[in-house]
Amino acid sequence: MAQDKAPEAKTSRPRAETPKGFRDYFGAEVTERKAMLDKVAEVYHRYGFDPLETSAVETVEALGKFLPDVDRPNEGVFAWQDEDQDWLALRYDLTAPLARVAAQFRNDLPSPYRRYAMGPVWRNEKPGPGRFRQFYQCDADTVGAPSVAADAEICAMLCDALLAVGIDQGDFVVRINNRKVLNGVMEATGLYVADDPSKFAAERGIVLRAIDKFDKFGTEGVRALLGKGRMDQSGDFTKGANLAEEQIDLFAWFLETPQGTEQQRLASIAGFVGKTPSGAEGVSELEMMSELLDKAGYAGRNTMIDWSVVRGLGYYTGPVYEAELTFEILDEKGRKRQFGSVSGGGRYDDLVKRFTGQSVPATGVSIGVDRLLAALRAKGRIGTDTQGPVVVTVMDRDRMADYMGMVADLRNAGIRAEVYLGNPKNFGNQLKYADKRQSPVAVIQGGNEAEKGTVILKDLILGAQIAQNATLEEWKDRPAQVEIPRADLVAAVRKMLAK
Structure with missing residues (x-):
């Protein structure tokens, strides 16, 4: 009697799909991105900056921001433990690798060291619409220059880069502030105590996030966030800082400083925060930046002082800036809105110190490549069609x-x-x-x-x-x-x- 044949094992095949939070770039997209970055690189090169390509992998210790913990050692980054028990991770930005390079090769590099870098970065975060785990960044930084002339140069170079890729003169502005001025405001309003910096730390965080929303929510929205809190149209409630009414009034006045020339606005703020060491230093630095950018033909045309620019909570130590595109587009619901920010940066004098123990001045800017490409498409500066061979x-x-x-x-x-x-x-x-x-x-x-x-x-x-x-x-x-x-x-x- 013939034996029954055993059923053949079903062949298991991998799914042909892109991992969640990642995407593939095809011919036209890659060509458009390269053409845009080539124009940016030409501007950076003209300013005397050198290209730098760092490893996509760094030690988690060197990255610093996301240190491993017991429960989730790769939080925030894609990390793994190698055979030597060291934790390694894909870089989450291009600045942390620069800090490591500046420390590792400090005896070989010129000082100041100007560099630009372009490439993909990876973040282990929850993906969403338009939010990917891998994306491109384009950075330019100066390490070793304490003068705010370096910050002014970065802002001028950013303006020239935006013009070079096809953003019109009247369609963008680089908005500038100084974290020292914000620290002075905190001290003037009683939210910073020199003898106990940890006091009111939570409130200062809420205040900075509220100030950062000024262009979106306006004065009343910020006042709500500085007070008991704010409820949006969807019914979601954001807890406020619970400041006293007189403190809220001072912050509102700060954000609505009377209009006039930049020097007049700076003078008004100096009268408010100038009695604090941090505030006086911040105003002085902004005055110098304003003068330098004015002499170079940028102030009032491409750059402006804006007290609502915050740029993160603990990273920056001095001037901060971001490039905002001011032309209107239609959102997914057909409503008109401004395109918004495509670039940001500032001074970070303590990052290299993590490696060397000594403060090393540094300042730089990062362009969101995909955001800028989307802006150029919206303005009709590039198309999705590329002629074939x-x-x-x-x-x-x-x-x-x-x-x-x-x-x-x-x-x-x-x-x-x-x-x-x-x-x-x-x-x-x-x-x-x-x-x-x-x-x-x-x-x-x-x-x-x-x-x-x-x-x-x-x-x-x-x-x-x-x-x-x-x-x-x-x-x-x-x-x-x-x-x-x-x-x-x-x-x-x-x-x-x-x-």
């Missing part, structure tokens, strides 16, 4: 060397081109392939053309336009393909592309 079709397998010769001539002339490498049996499939590649021109040479020493050029863009809109007479007057001598291939293709 000229496709040399294959009519005869045995004459592949001839087709390779054609594509070589085109490439050597600087024309993007490729030979069709699929199954050439069905010529229609070759043209479908060229359409999918968004190819502008197809090169065709069958046996008859080869004997005559000619090739046929098919204008795929014009052909598509004629097929959609043209009459029969127009089709005859504007042929979408021409036969030309093989020797004229490069010149004819270049002429067709120029049209």
Whole structure:
């Protein structure tokens, strides 16, 4: 009696899907990003900054912000323990690696050290709409320069970079503040006690977050957050700082400093915080930055003092700045709103100190690459369509060397081109392939053309336009393909592309 065959094990195949919080970038997107970053790099290079590429992996100890704990050692970052028991992690920004480089190579690098860096960073956070776990950053920093002239230079360079990529003069502003001024306001309003810095720390955090929302919520919204709290339209309640009414009045006055020249506004604030050492120093630094940017032609046109700029809670130690795009777009509900911030930065004099034990002045800025690309698309400065290569079709397998010769001539002339490498049996499939590649021109040479020493050029863009809109007479007057001598291939293709 024949034995029953055992059932075959079902083959397990991996799911072909992108991990949650990540995405793939295809041809046009990669090309657009590279073109934009090349323009930014050209500006940075002109300012004397050098490129730096650091490892994508750092020790968790060097990253510093997300130290391992017992329950979740990789909180905030993608981390793992290597064979030496050290915790390693993918970098979460480009600044922490710079601090490590500045400390590790401090005897070899020039001081000040100007560098720019571009590349992906990774954050182990909950993804959401438009929020990914891997994204691109573009940073520029100066390490070793204590003068706020370095901060002013960064702001000027940021303005030039935005202009270079295609943001119009009147469509952006770099807003500048100083954390020392904010510290002075805290002290003047009784929220900072020099003898006990930990006192009112929670309240100061709420106040800074409220100030940061001034452009979004306005004075009344900020007053609510400084008081008992604020409820938004959805019914969500945000707990407030529970400040006294006179304290709230002082913060409101600070945010609504009377309009005038920057020097007049700075003078008004100096009268408020100037009696505190931190506030007086912050005002003095802003006065110098304002003067430098004014002399360089940026102040009042591309840069402005704005007391609502906070930029984080514990990271920055002096001037802070962010670039805001001021033109309007439509949100997902069709409502008009300003595009918003695409870049931010400031002075951080204590980051390198973690490694060296000595304070090392540093300042820098980071551009959100995806945000800036989205802004350029919204302004029509770039498109999602990228012209594909000229496709040399294959009519005869045995004459592949001839087709390779054609594509070589085109490439050597600087024309993007490729030979069709699929199954050439069905010529229609070759043209479908060229359409999918968004190819502008197809090169065709069958046996008859080869004997005559000619090739046929098919204008795929014009052909598509004629097929959609043209009459029969127009089709005859504007042929979408021409036969030309093989020797004229490069010149004819270049002429067709120029049209």
